[in-house]
Amino acid sequence: MYPPFMIALACIYIASVLKEKDTKAWFEELRVDMNVIKNIAMEILDFYDNYRQIPEERIATAVSKLLTRM
Structure with missing residues (x-):
């Protein structure tokens, strides 16, 4: 349904939220x-x-x- 790279990015996003890491700038790049x-x-x-x-x-x-980050 989604390209593998998008799924991988979503997993990175989940991990960053759980570890409370700010990846906003990285995703913007x-x-x-x-x-x-x-x-x-x-x-x-x-x-x-x-x-x-x-x-x-x-x-x-x-x-x-x-949800709070959204």
Whole structure:
């Protein structure tokens, strides 16, 4: 559905949010549409929420961090 590089960028975005790293300038240099990256990141988190039993508090924390950055 998405090119592999966009999925990889979404994974980097998720990791940066969880580690509280500021990657805004880095993503700006790449000139990618952050709305698309954030949507892919949300789909990835939804996938893990639905198909893997990650502790719910970790998912809630990750989702809330992503939503506050959006």
